[in-house]
Amino acid sequence: MGFVITNHLCDLMPGTTQADASIVVAPLSHGAGIHQLVNTARSVKTIMPRSAGFNGDEIWSLIERWSVTNVFTVPTIVNLLIDDEAVDTYDRSSLRYIIYAGAPMYREDQKRALKKLGPVLVQYFGLGEVTGNITVLPPSLHAAEDGPDVKVGTCGFERTAMQVSIQNEKGGMVKSGETGEIAVCGPAVFAGYYNNDEANAKAFRNGWFLTGDLGHLDDEGFLFITGRASDMYISGGSNVYPREIEEKILQHPAVDEVAIVGVPDPKWGEVGIAVCTANTAIDADALLAWMDGKVSRYKMPKTVQFWPELPKSAYGKITKKLIKAQLVEQGVIPSAQKDTAS
Template sequence: MNSSPPLITPATKRVMNLSHILRQAARRHGAGTGFVWGERTWTWVELDQRVDAMAAALAAKGIRKGDRVLVQSKNCNQMFESMFACFRLGAVWVPTNFRQTPDEVAYLAQASGASAMICHGDFPEHAETIRETAPSVRFVISIGHSAFGENYDDLVELHREHSVSEAAVEYDDPCWFFFTSGTTGRPKAAVLTHGQMAFVITNHLSDLMPGTTNADASLVVAPLSHGAGVHQLVQVARAAKTVLLSSERFDVDEAWSLVERWRITSMFTVPTIVKLLTEHPSVDEHDHSSLRYVIYAGAPMYREDQKHALKKLGKVLVQYFGLGEVTGNITVLPPWLHDPEDGPGVKVGTCGYERTGMQVSIQDDQGREVPAGVTGEICVCGPAVFAGYYNNPEANAKAFRDGWFRTGDLGHVDEEGFLFITGRASDMYISGGSNIYPREIEEKILTHPAIAEVAVLGVPDRTWGEAGVAVCALRPDQTLDESELLAWLDGRIARYKVPKRVFFWKALPKSAYGKITKKTIREELETQGCLQPADPAESSAQRR
């Protein structure tokens, strides 16, 4: 049987080159301040000219459309510019987490097939390792003076009179290799495209920070290599200025001082940073009334921390759920749905509803959608979903099913479509035949006034298969021991969910993006010999 003829003749899906948003800002608001770092400022025209010059320098060195450019750098104006310089040529921006080791960055160079590297002068070992192990990298450009490559700013000055035309790009042409965090193995390069990211920018402006204009300002408190870089694209699209902290060290007092000085209206961060910002005394010493959107992602915020932040800042919190592969575009919980008090109609524990143009499906192991209230894997489709992992067909086969991207997160939706995340599929453990989701236990433990942070993990147990272990950090000047916390939990959660052991550390390890890293916690517990299966008699006694 013949299939029906196509309704339209296929055509080239040309889209705007993403670097054009910087050109637009320069044309409309050229003399306005676009970027602030320390005491230095750059206008939109200056930024656009510097991007043209660096694009010309890269082109003179043979970088062409589709080539990958590895960028190892702390936050600075050059890193910000390098994104647009790559985009302008149709090349692919490949930023690293600057805290990664030289060997880890060398792997990213090899996995991406990078042709060039832009490296901050503080990382000579990274540049040297790349030269020794990544033959595809033909040259290195140094941010700041160093012995390992031509100086970035010298090249900008050399090519200052050059103007570069934006490369013609199609919807699926890659612009950014967004490396996953690699918490369960080697990082994978999620391919982000010009067409996809144009949708993401529009969606962020619609759902996360509506009404953003050139009168706004955004404070960067996270590495531009990750979600913060996406948010700065959004700011550029509306000519809102970007303000950096003076160094990579997170200084809470400086952050609030910059909020006051530059009348910051939005910032993107993670729950642990919101907690630090709102629990520090300086939150009460600086004017932050300009804030409209404090956007947090990466993990749901614990309810007690959420309440505290709302009382300090007012209803400015915006939560979204998303992964690098979907570029933050799965759900949103806007300010008016954040409430500092529990009560009728308050959606406690949700990460919001579907983003504009996106669809969520909760599915069982066979890919069947489950009813409201039933836990399953969170799957998503829509224009914000990435093109796939670069050169990794096995990972792509696992990540997609029937066109749905499988997030690996577990959760359920209510009758109104609000999503509740239970945890990572890899976090769930089975104890005595019962599925246990650490998130629920962590939420309860955090309501104890002495607890600042907590992570719950499933560990081997001879009787129950697996049992829970909690690792906690206390608030300053607080004391609490294992028996006291376990006694406090008795009656607050079901007995079978109560952790078998509780360990207290000064602080919990976190990734460069501020998320608690359970993989590192597990490794440390194993090193300390804390994960040996317990004696069956002891385990049985605790269940009684």
């Protein structure tokens, strides 16, 4: 934990001192709890909102009152904060670091946040098993506009003293740009799952911890996450990674959120279903027509559904397991698939 705290201070919020202030806007049972230990190590004051749930006006008013400098949160809560009208009511000039993790942040959401808040976003990729320490994308590498030098979709480079590799199914290192499983080693990696030899045998290989996430490294060592291995589906013999398609769909101005899941199909083996929330009326045919030409034909979702909201975990992450469960209830997925949904 001493290493983790030092690592967070080096990579996520350098220059933090007792003059800083932090506000809690995410459950302390997860990464936010680690973040508060980091603040405590530097005698940073922590502000706890009174509201039991999200209250944008309260959060922004406390940021002004206490001159809050750092926040740990997840992309869903970042979106709620910038969409709340109170964001323009209170002074937020003290903010230096809004650190987000726990789920990928879609590019369109990044742009909105940067245009509203300025260069304060810090992304990190990590898991509980490595106490949040894998990669970092600092404020200087977040860009509000796309350009030839902007690495769209990256979650950053290796954290201090941590190592990342992309491996094939046999444990071999794949070439730059090739997709494989993301593996990590270093001082933040846990010793193993308690009293669970079977889980440890699956999680560790040749000294590397296997994250279960898929991705690739570019020539400069920046990591790009394709998605969870369990999210990938095979359509017509080709691997389909939903995140790439979700990024495209979110570029449509009517779409607020989207999750794509693979479901059985008698012809193609599996096909994708896109489940969206929308801010204005749009039908499935119109969205699919708009998508035509933006992704390869085999990657196109077969159908689109619009729901009032997408199910989320207590930590604010869209939960595809619950989406699949609802599709089972609708009869879209055979009930036998329910137990294997992930």
